[in-house]
Amino acid sequence: MSAATDAPMPALQITGLVKRYGDRVAVDGLDLELASGTVLALLGPNGAGKTTTVEICEGFLTADAGTVRVLGLDPMANNDEMRRRIGVMLQGGGAYPGARAAEMLRLCAAYSADPIDPAWLLEALGLSEVARTPFRRLSGGQQQRLSLACAIVGRPELVFLDEPTAGLDAHARIMVWELIERLRGDGVSVLLTTHLMDEAEELADKVVIIDHGRVVAAGTPADLTSRGAENELRFTAPRGLDLTMLRTALPEGYRCSEPTPGGYLVRGQVTPQVLATVTAWCAKIDVLATDLRVETRSLSDVFLDLTGRALRP
Numbered sequence: 001m002s003a004a005t006d007a008p009m010p011a012l013q014i015t016g017l018v019k020r021y022g023d024r025v026a027v028d029g030l031d032l033e034l035a036s037g038t039v040l041a042l043l044g045p046n047g048a049g050k051t052t053t054v055e056i057c058e059g060f061l062t063a064d065a066g067t068v069r070v071l072g073l074d075p076m077a078n079n080d081e082m083r084r085r086i087g088v089m090l091q092g093g094g095a096y097p098g099a100r101a102a103e104m105l106r107l108c109a110a111y112s113a114d115p116i117d118p119a120w121l122l123e124a125l126g127l128s129e130v131a132r133t134p135f136r137r138l139s140g141g142q143q144q145r146l147s148l149a150c151a152i153v154g155r156p157e158l159v160f161l162d163e164p165t166a167g168l169d170a171h172a173r174i175m176v177w178e179l180i181e182r183l184r185g186d187g188v189s190v191l192l193t194t195h196l197m198d199e200a201e202e203l204a205d206k207v208v209i210i211d212h213g214r215v216v217a218a219g220t221p222a223d224l225t226s227r228g229a230e231n232e233l234r235f236t237a238p239r240g241l242d243l244t245m246l247r248t249a250l251p252e253g254y255r256c257s258e259p260t261p262g263g264y265l266v267r268g269q270v271t272p273q274v275l276a277t278v279t280a281w282c283a284k285i286d287v288l289a290t291d292l293r294v295e296t297r298s299l300s301d302v303f304l305d306l307t308g309r310a311l312r313p
């Protein structure tokens with residue numbers, strides 16, 4: 001058998017996916033692969049096509065073109081089998097909005113041969129105190145966490161989490177992050193949509209940035225933030241220094257400027273040699289640079305460069 005055939009099947013494979021709503025193209029030839037047992041974060045500005053993509057994968061929407069394989073299955077043709085093996089966060093309590101929290105989770109667990117203990121899961125998500133509260137009387141954040149619990153109680157092989165921490169406070173968000181880490185530790189594959197960069201950086205093995213229904217960048221968070229290897233060196237020194245000599249001393253392609261009076265900026269890949277060039281120049285002109293710091297680009301900067309839009313706060 002060749003190495004290619006030995007490779008584990010991806011948990012999710014999307015090829016050339018297209019979805020239109022009338023004249024509007026919501027997903028425009030999207031390709032994406034989620035390796036088994038990993039966490040993939042799908043990032044994109046409002047209207048980028050994240051929810052549409054996830055709903056096609058879950059079998060709630062039909063595609064206009066392209067192929068989607070969820071655990072090797074066609075979400076439409078093999079819907080029943082796929083449903084048994086995946087976890088989906090339903091909004092609004094799914095079919096049981098009148099049921100109490102614990103009761104609802106037990107109902108979801110009953111579909112599985114080997115569910116996670118519902119009481120443990122309620123505790124892990126900080127919901128034990130509202131176990132007897134009907135779903136519709138829970139706060140938004142509690143409903144959100146209960147939906148997450150319902151999605152994973154059956155030990156799915158792959159779970160789709162559409163903005164799982166939207167609207168949660170910092171404490172609840174950490175509980176959800178810990179649970180997602182634990183899922184990954186148990187070998188569960190996770191597709192997560194989020195607009196929170198720290199969430200993607202914290203949890204995802206791979207980040208896929210989409211805009212206008214297409215992939216604009218993909219890689220590990222570290223790959224994406226080092227792409228172009230651009231970072232910057234900033235320092236403070238007396239205002240109005242002549243930068244000509246520094247420009248000559250730096251390798252080609254580096255830019256230096258004084259964007260604010262006395263605030264200097266060198267852009268390009270800041271290597272130890274570049275840092276030494278800058279400090280040698282300071283010594284030569286007898287200037288003491290203070291507040292010298294190297295700043296790397298964050299995932300938010302990369303996102304802004306690629307899409308021209310900031311993520312929602």
Ligand SMILES: Nc1ncnc2c1ncn2[C@@H]1O[C@H](COP(=O)(O)OP(=O)(O)OP(=O)(O)O)[C@@H](O)[C@H]1O
Pocket residue numbers: 021024025026044045046047048049050051052053
């Ligand atoms: N039922 C619908 N009818 C018509 N247009 C739709 C429908 N659902 C989504 N769209 C449009 O398709 C595009 C993609 O929407 P989608 O909800 O998939 O994006 P998203 O990335 O999930 O955005 P958000 O982060 O705001 O949820 C948008 O332009 C949206 O207005």
